[in-house]
Structures are given as C-alpha cells and as structure tokens.
Amino acid sequence: MAILVCGGAGYVGSHCLKELERNGVECIVLDNLSRGHREAVGTTPLLLGDLGDEAFLEEVFSSHTFEGVMHFAASSLVGESVQKPLDYYENNLGCTMNLLKAMHRHGVSSIVFSSSAAVYGEPEIAPIPEDSPCSPTNPYGETKLAMERLMHWCEKAYGIRYISLRYFNAAGADLQGFLGEDHNPETHLIPLVLQAALGLREAVTVFGQDYPTPDGSCIRDYIHVQDLAQAHWLALKRLLEGGESGIFNLGSQHGMSVLEIVETAKQVTGVDFPVKAGPRRPGDPAVLIASSEKAKKELGWNPCYSDPQTILATAWRWHQAHPQGYQTKK
Numbered sequence: 001m002a003i004l005v006c007g008g009a010g011y012v013g014s015h016c017l018k019e020l021e022r023n024g025v026e027c028i029v030l031d032n033l034s035r036g037h038r039e040a041v042g043t044t045p046l047l048l049g050d051l052g053d054e055a056f057l058e059e060v061f062s063s064h065t066f067e068g069v070m071h072f073a074a075s076s077l078v079g080e081s082v083q084k085p086l087d088y089y090e091n092n093l094g095c096t097m098n099l100l101k102a103m104h105r106h107g108v109s110s111i112v113f114s115s116s117a118a119v120y121g122e123p124e125i126a127p128i129p130e131d132s133p134c135s136p137t138n139p140y141g142e143t144k145l146a147m148e149r150l151m152h153w154c155e156k157a158y159g160i161r162y163i164s165l166r167y168f169n170a171a172g173a174d175l176q177g178f179l180g181e182d183h184n185p186e187t188h189l190i191p192l193v194l195q196a197a198l199g200l201r202e203a204v205t206v207f208g209q210d211y212p213t214p215d216g217s218c219i220r221d222y223i224h225v226q227d228l229a230q231a232h233w234l235a236l237k238r239l240l241e242g243g244e245s246g247i248f249n250l251g252s253q254h255g256m257s258v259l260e261i262v263e264t265a266k267q268v269t270g271v272d273f274p275v276k277a278g279p280r281r282p283g284d285p286a287v288l289i290a291s292s293e294k295a296k297k298e299l300g301w302n303p304c305y306s307d308p309q310t311i312l313a314t315a316w317r318w319h320q321a322h323p324q325g326y327q328t329k330k
C-alpha cells in the first residue's frame with residue numbers, strides 16, 4: 001500500500017513528500033515535470049506522465065495499490081490563468097476529473113487536495129474563516145473552487161472522502177536545506193527578493209504604495225512549507241483512520257506587508273538590494289490573512305516555522321546553495 005503523490009516534484013509537493021516519508025509512509029510520485037524537478041523527488045519512485053492522459057492513469061492505478069492520493073499537481077499562475085482560462089480548466093479541473101475517475105474505478109477513497117486562498121477572491125474581513133463567501137476573481141481561483149465542489153459531489157456519489165487545504169502564501173524551504181522553491185517563471189515575492197539579494201535581479205518591484213495598510217503595501221499571510229507539510233500528514237492520517245472530509249485554511253494568522261518582507265530579507269541576507277515602486281496590480285486585495293483555528297482544533301495542526309525570520313533564513317540558505325535553482329531542469 002502506498003500513497004500516490006501527484007505533483008510531488010513541485011515546491012509544496014516535494015516538501016510534503018519528504019514529511020510523509022519521514023513518518024514511514026511509502027510514496028510514489030506522479031509528475032509530468034512541466035514545472036517540477038526530478039532532483040526534488042530524490043530516491044522516491046517517479047512515474048513520469050500527465051494526469052491528462054487517462055490511459056496512463058489507468059496503467060498507474062492497475063499496477064499499484066494505493067491507500068490514498070495527495071494532489072498538488074496544477075497550473076497556478078494567476079495572471080496566466082486570465083490569459084489562458086481554457087488551459088487552466090483543462091489542467092486543473094479536467095485532470096482532477098481524470099484522477100477522481102481512476103480513484104473511483106480502483107476503489108481508492110481518500111484524497112488530500114491543494115486548494116488556495118484564491119477561492120475567497122477579495123474578502124472584506126481578516127482573518128478569513130473557512131465559511132467566508134467564496135468569490136474568486138480569476139480562473140485559477142475558480143478552478144480551485146470547482147475542484148472542491150467536484151470532490152464534494154464525488155464523496156456523496158462514490159464515497160471518496162477529501163480534505164481540501166486552502167494555503168495562503170507558501171514560503172520558506174526545507175529545514176535541512178535539500179529542497180526549496182524553484183518556479184519558472186518565478187512570481188512569488190520571497191524568491192524574487194532573495195534573487196535580488198543574490199544580484200540575479202536588478203531590483204524588487206513593490207506593486208502599489210497606497211493600499212489602506214500601515215505602510216501602504218499589500219499584506220499577505222506567509223506559511224512555512226514545513227508547516228504545510230505537517231498539515232498534509234495530519235490530513236492524510238485523518239482520512240486513512242476513517243475521519244470526515246473537510247476544508248481547512250492554512251496560514252500563520254499574521255500578516256506581513258510587502259515592505260516588511262523586503263526589510264526582513266535585507267536583515268537576514270545582509271544585502272541592501274534595490275527596491276522599485278510599481279503600480280497596483282488589478283485584483284490584488286489589500287489584505288489577505290487566514291484564520292487557521294479550524295485546522296489547529298480539528299487536525300491538531302501546530303505550525304511552528306512560520307515566523308518571518310525562519311521563513312527567510314531557510315529560503316536564503318537554499319537560494320545561496322542553489323542560485324540557479326535545481327540542477328536538473330526536468
């Protein structure tokens with residue numbers, strides 16, 4: 001019996017994979033390496049293929065016995081999703097449909113799913129609890145919400161239980177320094193800031209200086225990827241022990257403004273890199289902070305690495321050791 005980790009060669013998936021294996025869980029990764037890295041999978045078996053390929057999925061499920069699935073695989077660039085909504089629906093919703101169909105055919109009844117704060121859209125309250133209205137403002141968030149709804153109906157019809165984890169801003173790197181964040185293109189603030197500190201970027205652009213926040217820049221909730229990994233392990237355990245489906249926010253409950261991240265990065269790296277002012281980006285809410293009380297109460301989640309210093313120090317260590325990212329680009 002093993003766990004199928006779809007998207008396990010990516011940033012969050014590879015950290016969760018390591019956590020599952022640390023807890024003695026046998027894992028098999030499925031990834032098409034469109035955005036992931038072979039190196040991040042280490043010695044875990046990797047099934048190289050695409051969730052869009054139903055024949056491949058049938059072969060995977062026929063030749064292994066899975067106790068459950070972790071589903072990280074998705075396209076997740078908000079701007080790109082606005083340009084290419086069909087691609088996003090196909091890769092996110094279409095592939096998840098294929099995965100659920102294969103699970104149903106082969107009697108696999110537990111799935112832990114990577115959802116996102118993007119399902120909330122532009123909420124008026126902070127911190128945001130899970131029962132806040134969902135009103136995504138882009139196709140990426142829409143697909144995440146659609147996948148949650150699909151899993152809801154698949155539970156009713158086929159008994160596939162699910163835990164959907166709505167992450168806020170995943171950040172930081174493996175505490176041992178083996179894994180880190182290497183997206184291409186990179187759109188996340190912390191790697192961009194650290195690339196500027198390494199001299200790989202001319203400057204960091206702060207989009208919007210006039211938000212209704214204390215320093216005028218946007219406030220986000222950064223959650224260390226190791227804390228996300230712990231939550232995935234707890235969610236999987238709950239499902240494998242016969243526990244109920246559920247939807248949980250995963251955030252630190254503390255907002256950090258873009259300028260605060262920049263300042264902390266300057267302190268941690270000791271580099272005074274250049275910072276530029278840019279215009280607001282459409283659809284960027286002023287403040288996004290999670291209420292994560294439900295995950296703490298129901299899953300027993302205990303995030304302990306999500307202070308800005310630890311996030312930036314672990315990420316900096318990885319970026320210094322891997323200035324060009326992973327060596328294997330596929």
Ligand SMILES: NC(=O)c1ccc[n+]([C@@H]2O[C@H](COP(=O)([O-])OP(=O)(O)OC[C@H]3O[C@@H](n4cnc5c(N)ncnc54)[C@H](O)[C@@H]3O)[C@@H](O)[C@H]2O)c1
Nearest residue numbers: 007009010011012032033034035036051073074076114170
């Ligand atoms: N990183 C964040 O801050 C964040 C925040 C909220 C939600 N999420 C969600 O968490 C998940 C993981 O995010 P990440 O940052 O690790 O992304 P990532 O791009 O690093 O990882 C995704 C992995 O899935 C693989 N993949 C994509 N489509 C595939 C397909 N059709 N078949 C097989 N493999 C495929 C990619 O090759 C990659 O290895 C995504 O679903 C994302 O939407 C991420």
